Amino acid sequence: MATRNIWYRSDCVMRNRIWLTCLCIVCSIVGAEAQKDKQWSGNPIFEGWYADPEAVVFGNRCWVFPTFSAPYDQQLHFDAFSSSDLVHWKKHPDVLTSDSVTWARRAMWAPAILRKGNLYYLFFSANDVHEGEVGGIGVAVSKRPQGPYKDALGQPLISHVVNGAQPIDQYVFCDDDGKYYMYYGGWGHCNVVRLTDDLLGVAAFDDGEIYKEVTPEHYVEGPFMMKRNGKYYFMWSEGGWGQPNYCVSYAISDNPLGPFKRIGKILESDPSVATSAGHHSVVKGKGADEWYIIYHRRPLGETDANFRVTCIDRLEFDENGYIRPVKITHEGVRRTKLKESSNQ
16 A cells, blocks of 8 residues: 555656646747737846947847946946847847956946948947046957957057046947047046047047037036937936936037037936936937937836846937937837938
8 A cells, every 4th residue: 555655646746747847838838929929128128237228220130239237347248139129139148358358457338339341340438447547448349240349459549538528438420421420428528539430540620639529518428429300419418327317418419519509308217117217329210200219227116326227218309300308118119120220
């Protein structure tokens, strides 16, 4: 009888295991199908603590290069994410690490990505540099958007403080005439420089100047430039990146060099959704005037300054060309097709 009871219990255990295995398989299939049919991105758009997202469309895929959000001494690599519909995202780990940048000892952040010819150029900030220290804005190059990227210069492209602007938070903008401008700066000051044709140096403007200060009112960091209907939309972050008052404001100009007169805020905290929304980028959708803003924010109730996640929402304009205040959401954006624009 004892032997029979042992056999019976063993048989029950085996049947339970088989049942649980089948249930896991069914749940996995159902989950995969639900993910395949997912129509909204949700926010955040991918898992993990990531900030300062730089987004761009290459071909028909959107690529996001964010900062790995951690204490400075742990920010020693970049991951990238790509999507063909803004809903399903693929992670590309370690596209650039400090192993490939001999002068970067800490705090690699705020990447900026673009393609020229057959090469991809990844600009980044490193070392939280102060005057007299090694660090600043670097540039790495790869033949593929997913890397791996290698340091192109062996030293920073810009390492010294000019016009009071710490050399960080660079954004590279290509105008319709093929000229490349790099906007950068922390500590409440923003400069713009012209890049050389190989994107590995800075060139003088027509008046002989190399660094032009273009700081708008309330500017703190995180500059971004886009062009729409012949107008230059310059955007930046205000407030403290670890504080609830972090936000994005903008200006409009007829010239890539400004002047940039502040118009107002377009992205900020919503006490019912999230806080500290800022340091963004913008990509164009397939429609004639379809735009998306990609930014970071902090979930409600979280106090760790590094708890930042990457989100996406619609960016819209009114009939006069002004940017409507962005409504930050939990839902994110609808699944959509993408098409590379001429100025990305």
